[in-house]
Amino acid sequence: MTLRITHHDSDRVPRFVLLAPVILLIGACATIPDDAFRLSESALETRQLQTREYEGVTEIEILSASSAVLQDLGYALDEVEKELGVLSASKRADAKNAAETAGKIAMDVADCLLTIFLGCESDSFQSSKDVQDIKLTLVVLPDLDNSNAHTVRVTIQRVIWARNGELYDQETVNDADVYQAFFDKLSKSVFLEKESG
Amino acid sequence: MRILIVMTLLVLAGCATQTAAITAGGSQVELRQMQTREYDTLDKRGTLRSVVATLQDLGFVIDKADYELATISATKLQNYEIRMTVIVRQRDGDRLSVRANARFNEKPIEDPKSYQDFFSALDKAMFLTLHKVD
Known part of the structure; x- marks a missing residue:
């Protein structure tokens, strides 16, 4: 039994060594995806869900209403450029999702059982999500057709970290509900800003 | 073993050309050309907003x-990261x-296609801005 395993292992090592340069080649010289700088087919749809129009308020009023909302949501402002209507903010938040974490733990346990002989107690549950760094940009643009109106576009990205400190995922948030929730809060804030101003 | 050496050489050769290109003669001009586009406008604000x-x-x-310095820095996160x-x-x-x-x-992007794609997207936005100015 033991002999057979040893034989198997010695068979595998040279194959891995042969593969290593290929993996290096792919990893080190990874090419840029074709669509990295191209508008995707869903670009218009994405733009719509990330954009709202506000009438009868100034750019500055929208920017201050936005920073108030971001403060409400616990963001720190990283960059404000009122000349260009740009505002960037970020926060670190919990990324744990009960259902996902449970699934991940189950997988880790299964992994653990499979590799029981190698010892895995330090690795268990470590690959589940832990925290996420969220970065948000809000841009106010004067409407080209209506001088009294401004469009507000928000884009959100996040980096999710696993409990073992490794990168879990990085993505642009495209969930319509997230943007809807944000704009609901912003609309209220713009209204308050207008009233108080 | 021979295959291993050949493969390693391939890896080194594949990556070496990219770094060598940065200091190779003439490429600096080429790089600037592919990274630059000129527009017939003096509307700095409109251009930056575009x-x-x-x-x-x-x-x-x-x-x-930054409006004064006319610089914009941005990041795209997908399964990869692009900083621009x-x-x-x-x-x-x-x-x-x-x-x-x-x-x-x-790695710095030195492939003209990426910049062409970027500028063709910018051209469309600039078109709207320039026509607003007129």
Whole structure:
């Protein structure tokens, strides 16, 4: 039994060594995806869900209403450029999702059982999500057709970290509900800003 | 073993040409050319706003924006990371030049196609801005 395993292992090592340069080649010289700088087919749809129009308020009023909302949501402002209507903010938040974490733990346990002989107690549950760094940009643009109106576009990205400190995922948030929730809060804030101003 | 050496050489050769290109003669001019586009306008604000709008369209988040220095820095996160810096400068008194440079993960992008794609997206946004000015 033991002999057979040893034989198997010695068979595998040279194959891995042969593969290593290929993996290096792919990893080190990874090419840029074709669509990295191209508008995707869903670009218009994405733009719509990330954009709202506000009438009868100034750019500055929208920017201050936005920073108030971001403060409400616990963001720190990283960059404000009122000349260009740009505002960037970020926060670190919990990324744990009960259902996902449970699934991940189950997988880790299964992994653990499979590799029981190698010892895995330090690795268990470590690959589940832990925290996420969220970065948000809000841009106010004067409407080209209506001088009294401004469009507000928000884009959100996040980096999710696993409990073992490794990168879990990085993505642009495209969930319509997230943007809807944000704009609901912003609309209220713009209204308050207008009233108080 | 021989295969291993050949493969390792291939890896080294594949990556070496990319780094060598940075200091090789003539490539500096080429790089600037592919990274730069000129527009017949003096509307710095409109140009910068078009750059920001284009970057947002392409899925970037703005890290820094400075009107005075006319610079924009942005990041795109997908399964990869692209960082891009755009600088707008006045040229010959009647034109603005837009220069963009980007890196893909840890490597500078030196492939003309990426910049062509970026500028063709920017052209569309600039078209709207310029026609607004007229």
